[in-house]
Amino acid sequence: MTVNRRTLLTQGAALAAAAALPSEASAQAAVLQRSNVSSLAPNHPILVSYRAAITAMKALPSSDPRNWTRQAQIHQNRCPHGNWFFLPWHRAYLLAFERICRQLSNNANFVLPYWDWTGNPQLPAAFASQTFNGQPNALFNGTRSSQNVTIPTNVAGSQRMATILNETTFEIFGSSRPNGQNNTSATWQRAGGLKGPFESGPHDQVHVRINGDMVSLMSPLDPIFWLHHCNIDRVWDQWNRMGRSNTSNSLWRNFAFNNQFFVPQAAGTTPFNVVVSGMLNIQALGYRYVPPVLTPASLLVAAPPVDLTKLTQVAKGSADQVVKINTPTSLDVKLDAPQAAALKKIQPVSPPAAGPTAAAAKPVQASGRVLAILRDITPPTNGNTEVRVFVNSPDASPETSTQDRHYAGSFTFFGVGEHAGHEGGLSILFDLTDTVRRLRVTEDDITDNIKVQLVPVPIPGVPSTDLQFKVGSIEIAII
Amino acid sequence: MFRLTRRLAGAAVAAALAAFGTMSGTAAAQPTNLTATPGTPATVALPAARTPDAVLLDLYVRAYTPPRRGSVEAIVSLGPTGSEMEIARFAVFPSDPFFATSPRELRAYRFDASAALTAFQGRALMVQVRLVPIDESNSPEGAKLTLGRVEVNPRPAN
Numbered sequence: 001m002t003v004n005r006r007t008l009l010t011q012g013a014a015l016a017a018a019a020a021l022p023s024e025a026s027a028q029a030a031v032l033q034r035s036n037v038s039s040l041a042p043n044h045p046i047l048v049s050y051r052a053a054i055t056a057m058k059a060l061p062s063s064d065p066r067n068w069t070r071q072a073q074i075h076q077n078r079c080p081h082g083n084w085f086f087l088p089w090h091r092a093y094l095l096a097f098e099r100i101c102r103q104l105s106n107n108a109n110f111v112l113p114y115w116d117w118t119g120n121p122q123l124p125a126a127f128a129s130q131t132f133n134g135q136p137n138a139l140f141n142g143t144r145s146s147q148n149v150t151i152p153t154n155v156a157g158s159q160r161m162a163t164i165l166n167e168t169t170f171e172i173f174g175s176s177r178p179n180g181q182n183n184t185s186a187t188w189q190r191a192g193g194l195k196g197p198f199e200s201g202p203h204d205q206v207h208v209r210i211n212g213d214m215v216s217l218m219s220p221l222d223p224i225f226w227l228h229h230c231n232i233d234r235v236w237d238q239w240n241r242m243g244r245s246n247t248s249n250s251l252w253r254n255f256a257f258n259n260q261f262f263v264p265q266a267a268g269t270t271p272f273n274v275v276v277s278g279m280l281n282i283q284a285l286g287y288r289y290v291p292p293v294l295t296p297a298s299l300l301v302a303a304p305p306v307d308l309t310k311l312t313q314v315a316k317g318s319a320d321q322v323v324k325i326n327t328p329t330s331l332d333v334k335l336d337a338p339q340a341a342a343l344k345k346i347q348p349v350s351p352p353a354a355g356p357t358a359a360a361a362k363p364v365q366a367s368g369r370v371l372a373i374l375r376d377i378t379p380p381t382n383g384n385t386e387v388r389v390f391v392n393s394p395d396a397s398p399e400t401s402t403q404d405r406h407y408a409g410s411f412t413f414f415g416v417g418e419h420a421g422h423e424g425g426l427s428i429l430f431d432l433t434d435t436v437r438r439l440r441v442t443e444d445d446i447t448d449n450i451k452v453q454l455v456p457v458p459i460p461g462v463p464s465t466d467l468q469f470k471v472g473s474i475e476i477a478i479i
Numbered sequence: 480m481f482r483l484t485r486r487l488a489g490a491a492v493a494a495a496l497a498a499f500g501t502m503s504g505t506a507a508a509q510p511t512n513l514t515a516t517p518g519t520p521a522t523v524a525l526p527a528a529r530t531p532d533a534v535l536l537d538l539y540v541r542a543y544t545p546p547r548r549g550s551v552e553a554i555v556s557l558g559p560t561g562s563e564m565e566i567a568r569f570a571v572f573p574s575d576p577f578f579a580t581s582p583r584e585l586r587a588y589r590f591d592a593s594a595a596l597t598a599f600q601g602r603a604l605m606v607q608v609r610l611v612p613i614d615e616s617n618s619p620e621g622a623k624l625t626l627g628r629v630e631v632n633p634r635p636a637n
Contacts, residue, residue: 081572082586193587195569196589197590200570201569203572208572211549215545
């Protein structure tokens with residue numbers, strides 16, 4: 001198979017799109033990044049603020065809409081499940097709650113973390129302990145079936161999520177319209193539609209497996225609820241980044257959620273009234289997610305290898321590298337003059353504007369792409385790993401945060417068995433554009449030397465002792 | 480759609496089978512059991528005559544009772560009798576007991592069954608819904624799930 005620039009772009013569209021949006025707004029201060037809770041220590045400011053906010057909400061009188069139980073009652077009385085309002089309604093619900101947490105924790109930068117039950121299937125440790133620093137832990141909930149709940153792979157594992165993300169029709173991915181809906185009257189909000197595999201699978205199953213408060217409509221009483229739904233929201237965002245379109249139906253887009261949510265205003269609160277169409281651009285709403293850990297389905301390039309001869313510039317780098325668990329490995333590519341000139345055309349992200357508002361934050365249009373193609377990969381024969389990819393980091397290591405500006409994303413080897421034996425081996429296409437553009441505005445600007453650093457780290461609960469894999473070669477394509 | 484009440488349980492079975500006949504253009508319904516309990520699956524026959532684009536399996540749940548302890552999930556399988564392949568798992572959320580007294584109250588689940596329906600094209604199939612405990616340390620005793628209707632449908636436009 002000969003693959004030209006157009007085909008390669010198509011093959012890489014999912015990850016290119018996935019990587020494009022987050023950091024395009026990264027320089028805009030009003031767009032805050034929601035983080036993976038597994039990357040946060042129990043005393044991380046985000047979790048400290050979340051505890052403080054919960055404690056404050058529980059101390060408020062029930063007459064205050066910010067009261068903890070009142071917040072759960074919003075869900076009990078209003079939440080749509082089993083229809084196409086499921087995703088946008090919960091997005092708005094999280095937003096309003098997040099703003100209350102900011103106010104009550106006195107942390108203007110607070111953002112909800114998410115629980116990625118695919119990468120980290122065990123209930124986050126910070127939520128499982130009864131105490132924190134010798135005091136009752138506000139993240140703990142004693143009604144759960146166990147504090148060691150682990151979400152099995154047949155519910156939310158990589159392959160299961162790949163199947164869910166592979167769905168292209170919104171009314172299957174995001175559940176269907178209510179049966180018979182013919183106008184945007186509020187009475188349709190909780191009318192039954194067809195619950196899709198995303199909602200009936202990972203969403204419902206995580207609720208039920210945690211049990212206790214989580215199996216009822218008062219589930220927001222359990223602090224993990226908000227992180228669970230934050231991850232649901234993240235997966236929806238990821239689905240959109242893969243090029244999947246939400247429905248254009250006006251019965252969905254024009255639907256309003258009025259007088260349901262409240263956000264702080266001065267000393268009191270004010271209703272947070274939203275329309276579905278206003279819930280679709282998360283950057284405009286003031287937040288984003290870290291680049292996703294991409295599944296093999298979106299990264300694998302079919303053998304025989306892609307013919308890159310029709311691309312603008314292709315540079316080849318170091319070959320036959322063995323990469324070992326917890327050991328950073330740098331794959332270096334030296335660009336010649338034309339290649340460096342092509343790279344120079346990649347525009348930087350916009351510098352921070354003075355006092356931007358969340359509503360004014362808009363993604364910057366990309367001007368080109370920088371792709372890394374890792375070729376002839378021999379996958380690990382034992383266990384699995386999350387391979388973190390950094391670009392030109394001075395000190396990439398397993399301890400380097402995925403918030404680091406050099407971080408480009410991660411991949412794993414889940415599900416590669418069916419691909420690994422093909423002629424030409426396994427190849428992985430990785431989009432570095434986002435990171436290059438981010439580094440362009442710092443002292444780390446890339447000119448003619450690109451170091452793609454692979455840092456394999458263990459995945460909790462997955463064997464990785466003595467794990468290693470081999471990369472046959474690397475190419476950098478600038479298109 | 481049809482009304483479902485406790486009194487009309489028998490009529491509900493007949494109506495469900497009639498719905499299949501209408502959908503598929505055949506009326507060769509097999510004996511069915513619309514209620515799943517631990518150890519006894521719900522089974523619904525799917526006639527052989529189906530339109531090729533009907534790849535989505537829609538399950539309408541009429542009633543659910545959670546187990547006395549712990550929780551259960553439902554495993555949905557589809558295939559010729561004795562050779563069903565699993566196509567989905569789901570858990571009922573919220574998990575409070577419910578009983579639909581009108582068609583609008585049925586809880587509906589949609590699954591992509593294209594692999595099974597393609598693999599067994601032209602053959603009579605059985606839809607099977609089994610209840611299994613999520614936590615093996617808890618007995619699923621008391622759990623019950625009753626189907627109201629089962630359909631196969633084409634994919635909707637986006």
